[in-house]
Amino acid sequence: xxxxxxxxxxxxxxxxxxxxxxxxxxxxxxxxxxxxxxxxxxxxxxxxxxxxxxxxxxxxxxxxxxxxxxxxxxxxxxxxxxxxxxxxxxxxxxxxxxxxxxxxxxxxxxxxxxxxxxxxxxxxxxxxxxxxxxxxxxxxxxxxxxxxxxxxxxxxxxxxxxxxxxxxxxxxxxxxxxxxxxxxxxxxxxxxxxxxxxxxxxxxxxxxxxxxxxxxxxxxxxxxxxxxxxxxxxxxxxxxxxxxxxxxxxxxxxxxxxxxxxxxxxxxxx
Numbered sequence: 464x465x466x467x468x469x470x471x472x473x474x475x476x477x478x479x480x481x482x483x484x485x486x487x488x489x490x491x492x493x494x495x496x497x498x499x500x501x502x503x504x505x506x507x508x509x510x511x512x513x514x515x516x517x518x519x520x521x522x523x524x525x526x527x528x529x530x531x532x533x534x535x536x537x538x539x540x541x542x543x544x545x546x547x548x549x550x551x552x553x554x555x556x557x558x559x560x561x562x563x564x565x566x567x568x569x570x571x572x573x574x575x576x577x578x579x580x581x582x583x584x585x586x587x588x589x590x591x592x593x594x595x596x597x598x599x600x601x602x603x604x605x606x607x608x609x610x611x612x613x614x615x616x617x618x619x620x621x622x623x624x625x626x627x628x629x630x631x632x633x634x635x636x637x638x639x640x641x642x643x644x645x646x647x648x649x650x651x652x653x654x655x656x657x658x659x660x661x662x663x664x665x666x667x668x669x670x671x672x673x674x675x676x677x678x679x680x681x682x683x684x685x686x687x688x689x690x691x692x693x694x695x696x697x698x699x700x701x702x703x704x705x706x707x708x709x710x711x712x713x714x715x716x717x718x719x720x721x722x723x724x725x726x727x728x729x730x731x732x733x
Contacts, residue, residue: 474674475587476500477630478594479603481638481684482564482666485521492667492682493529499671499679500592503532504558511539511565511573519563522596526561542572545579554582557591564597568609571602571625580628587630590674598639600664605632606656611648617708619699622651633676633726638664646687653691654699654708660726661689668720676726680718688716690729 476499483489497504506526510519523534535557537550544550554560560583562570574580587593593603601608607627612618624635635652637645649661662670665684672678680686695712702708716731718724723732 472588473590475590476592476594476674477587477603477672478592478669479600479634479636479638479662479664479672480594480596480669481600481664481682482597483525484666485525488667488683490525490528492669493525495681496594496669496671497526497530499681500559503530504592505533505556506531506535506559506561507553507557508534508536508561508563509539509574510536510563511570513565513569522561522563531559539573542577545574545577551578551582554579554586559592559594560586562593562595562599562602564595564599566598567601567607567627568625570599571607571609571627574602574628575626583628584630593630594669600638601636602627603630604634604636604659605629606635606652606659608635608637608648608652611637611645611652613644614647615644616647617650617654617699617710618647619651619702619706619708620704622648622655624652624655631672631676632658633660633672634662635659636662636664636670649687649689650710650713651699651708653689653694653713654697654710657691657694657697660729661687661691663687663689672726677732678724678726680720680722680724682720684719686718686722688718688724690714690716692729 668682
């Protein structure tokens with residue numbers, strides 16, 4: 464669950480960002496995201512590279528070029544790293560935390576249940592912005608999309624949910640693949656958890672969720688929103704593994720840059 468917010472505090476931004484690359488489109492997106500956080504924000508980057516592979520070298524200069532005032536990269540290789548006093552102290556003194564694009568299950572095995580996870584939830588409740596890029600964006604939610612098969616048809620076993628950081632319980636995030644590839648797994652995920660909204664986020668695009676639970680769409684792509692609030696029925700609990708799932712009366716929204724969407728009232732706002 465999201466951390467309790469004190470009466471005199473406002474929850475920080477939650478930024479779920481699709482894949483970014485070393486190109487002008489991604490540079491423009493990062494610059495726009497920095498503008499949401501403030502002037503020359505202090506940024507902590509959490510990275511969890513596989514073995515000795517360092518595939519996040521580009522993120523620090525990209526964030527600096529986008530307007531960050533200071534960027535410190537913190538590497539997690541084992542769960543013990545998530546309890547290092549220096550790391551926890553650093554998180555307490557930044558304006559933005561960015562989780563680098565790694566597999567969400569790898570991240571939860573390193574962070575889940577640790578002091579770092581508790582610190583991130585507390586800092587979010589204190590007003591600090593927390594974002595994640597690419598596959599890592601799934602970890603921001605309470606219900607994390609841990610695995611998903613491609614295809615437009617929802618199928619039993621095509622998606623699995625696991626506990627995420629729990630910064631929000633309003634959405635299930637899928638930041639990978641084209642809209643047609645991810646539609647089936649998002650539908651499958653929502654058949655398992657019809658309370659949440661499904662967010663499919665394109666590359667070069669971000670969902671910026673404010674403390675009022677209004678989402679701003681930023682970037683060059685789109686965000687697919689699946690709303691199961693008025694779902695009539697689903698046979699997900701009755702079909703065998705791999706079988707198609709019947710779901711009726713869901714709403715789908717295709718949002719582009721400049722659109723604002725209220726996650727509480729489940730409607731676009733101006």
